[in-house]
Amino acid sequence: MEGQIISLMQQAMEAAEIVDLSYTLEPGMPVWPTHARFGAIVYETYDHGELSMHRQLSFGEHTGTHLDAPKHFFKDGSSIEEVDVRSVIGRGVRIDAGFLKPCESYTLKMLQEFEKQHGELREGDIILLHFGWEERYGLGKEAGEFLKDWAGLGGDAAQYLLEKKVSCVGTDALSLDAFGSENFPCHHMLLGAGIPILENLVNLQKLPVFSYVIGLSNKIKDGSASPIRVIALTEKDAQKVSGHGETGGPPLTKDEKGA
Ligand SMILES: [Zn+2]
Numbered sequence: 061m062e063g064q065i066i067s068l069m070q071q072a073m074e075a076a077e078i079v080d081l082s083y084t085l086e087p088g089m090p091v092w093p094t095h096a097r098f099g100a101i102v103y104e105t106y107d108h109g110e111l112s113m114h115r116q117l118s119f120g121e122h123t124g125t126h127l128d129a130p131k132h133f134f135k136d137g138s139s140i141e142e143v144d145v146r147s148v149i150g151r152g153v154r155i156d157a158g159f160l161k162p163c164e165s166y167t168l169k170m171l172q173e174f175e176k177q178h179g180e181l182r183e184g185d186i187i188l189l190h191f192g193w194e195e196r197y198g199l200g201k202e203a204g205e206f207l208k209d210w211a212g213l214g215g216d217a218a219q220y221l222l223e224k225k226v227s228c229v230g231t232d233a234l235s236l237d238a239f240g241s242e243n244f245p246c247h248h249m250l251l252g253a254g255i256p257i258l259e260n261l262v263n264l265q266k267l268p269v270f271s272y273v274i275g276l277s278n279k280i281k282d283g284s285a286s287p288i289r290v291i292a293l294t295e296k297d298a299q300k301v302s303g304h305g306e307t308g309g310p311p312l313t314k315d316e317k318g319a
Pocket residue numbers: 122126127128259285
């Protein structure tokens with residue numbers, strides 16, 4: 061007999077609007093300055109009379125939208141294939157942090173203010189910090205602004221999130237620690253507690269405060285991270301919550317137009 065799980069999932073998918081939170085992997089996309097860039101080499105192609113086409117890909121583990129594993133900062137930490145497959149499945153909580161100035165950090169006080177407005181965070185939540193960084197995204201030379209001055213999460217807030225036992229913490233910037241941070245408090249505290257970090261998310265401005273998030277990374281042996289496809293399920297035609305710094309809305313990036 062067919063179990064209940066199938067009809068429950070079908071009902072959920074039919075009721076949901078899906079927002080794609082991952083960037084497209086493509087040449088020229090911005091990566092951390094010391095990391096490998098994305099490349100694709102055509103190996104077989106119809107153009108040479110072959111029956112099919114395929115390419116060899118080359119990229120760093122932290123390319124595009126990706127999930128950091130504890131091993132990224134801890135020699136004996138879990139690698140990406142050991143991270144719980146449920147880490148990026150659960151209630152998504154979008155936190156507006158677009159009001160911060162470049163290089164600033166989102167503090168515990170701001171987080172407590174958020175909870176006063178929207179209710180307490182829960183164990184298992186997937187935190188999505190929205191700094192409005194997709195406005196700076198671009199390919200090649202156009203990525204310059206994306207690669208510097210991003211705001212991040214403060215150490216006091218990171219400590220609070222790990223005490224809350226959230227499942228995962230994400231950002232739309234290149235790193236969860238603010239640009240210029242030398243001791244990477246978020247990476248040390250969260251990865252140290254076994255909580256993976258999502259970086260380079262996109263389309264967070266399309267989300268209401270709460271959504272249902274599903275993300276599955278690749279299963280790379282000994283990986284410090286992996287590109288990840290993340291989607292958020294929201295109510296169809298739900299009224300979008302627009303926060304600070306979003307009046308008028310940012311111009312659409314390539315990914316948003318296609319999503
Ligand atoms: Zn990373």
